[in-house]
Amino acid sequence: MNKIDFHKREVVERFSLTALDYERHAQLQKLVAARLASFFPKFEHPHILEIGCGTGYLTAHLLAHYPGAVCEITDLSQAMLDECAQNFRDHKQLQFGLMDGEHPDLGKRYDLIATSMTPQWFTQPAKSLERLRGLLKPRGVLLYSTIGPDLFPQWRSVLRELGLPCGLVEPGDLPGVIDEEIHQMHFESGVQFLQNLKVTGASMPRPGYRALSAGELRSAIRLFETKKQARADWHILYGQLDA
Ligand SMILES: C[S@@+](CC[C@H](N)C(=O)[O-])C[C@H]1O[C@@H](n2cnc3c(N)ncnc32)[C@H](O)[C@@H]1O
Structure with missing residues (x-):
């Protein structure tokens, strides 16, 4: 296993260990998901890909905004994915899958790709976001939130x-930044x-x-x-x- 794969495996193991306790401590992440959802564009029956769903803070907004959508909800941590699937077990339009957001299925196309507080864990955040942009249908949109360089x-x-x-991880220069916030x-x-x-x-x-x-x-x-x-x-x- 090379150094990069090892780092990624460590990231996933840490999230997996905390999946059950995540929501008790992740108030900031909840606020960020709500703010990211305020940028959701209008679509009637979109095909959506969510990356790094965690326990489902952003998933809840996707469901509320796009009741007619088909959503692929993904995470690289099986424990997080299981937690999310459990939280939304009654929503049959959600398809859950284990996926590394940096290595998506290149054969698919989406109207909306959304990822909240996850790109900072990518090995190559900017490059991977651009790769994901390549999976958009014409008029498709990719929305993300992540940490900025003035974190803590x-x-x-x-x-x-x-x-x-x-x-602290450094996401580097990212493409398409439209807004920023400081949360004390x-x-x-x-x-x-x-x-x-x-x-x-x-x-x-x-x-x-x-x-x-x-x-x-x-x-x-x-x-x-x-x-x-x-x-x-x-x-x-x-x-x-x-x-
Ligand atoms: C801080 S949590 C955010 C979860 C959720 N989106 C939220 O806002 O609460 C980051 C999530 O990204 C996942 N993750 C980390 N690296 C990933 C990767 N390369 N591909 C997909 N998911 C990844 C972790 O397992 C974790 O569930």
């Missing part, structure tokens, strides 16, 4: 001050902040990151609490790619 500036500044490496998040402690990242699967570091030692982590948490009051702002990007 408070945590980053603490690590910088201590001369420590930062493991206040945590009771640095540990709670890190715990939140863990349960939402977001603690997976970028490839090549050197993990902090226990002592380094303690120092970072202390400074994060005293200097930043355990505040960590999410930077969210919304993007649209047209066929």
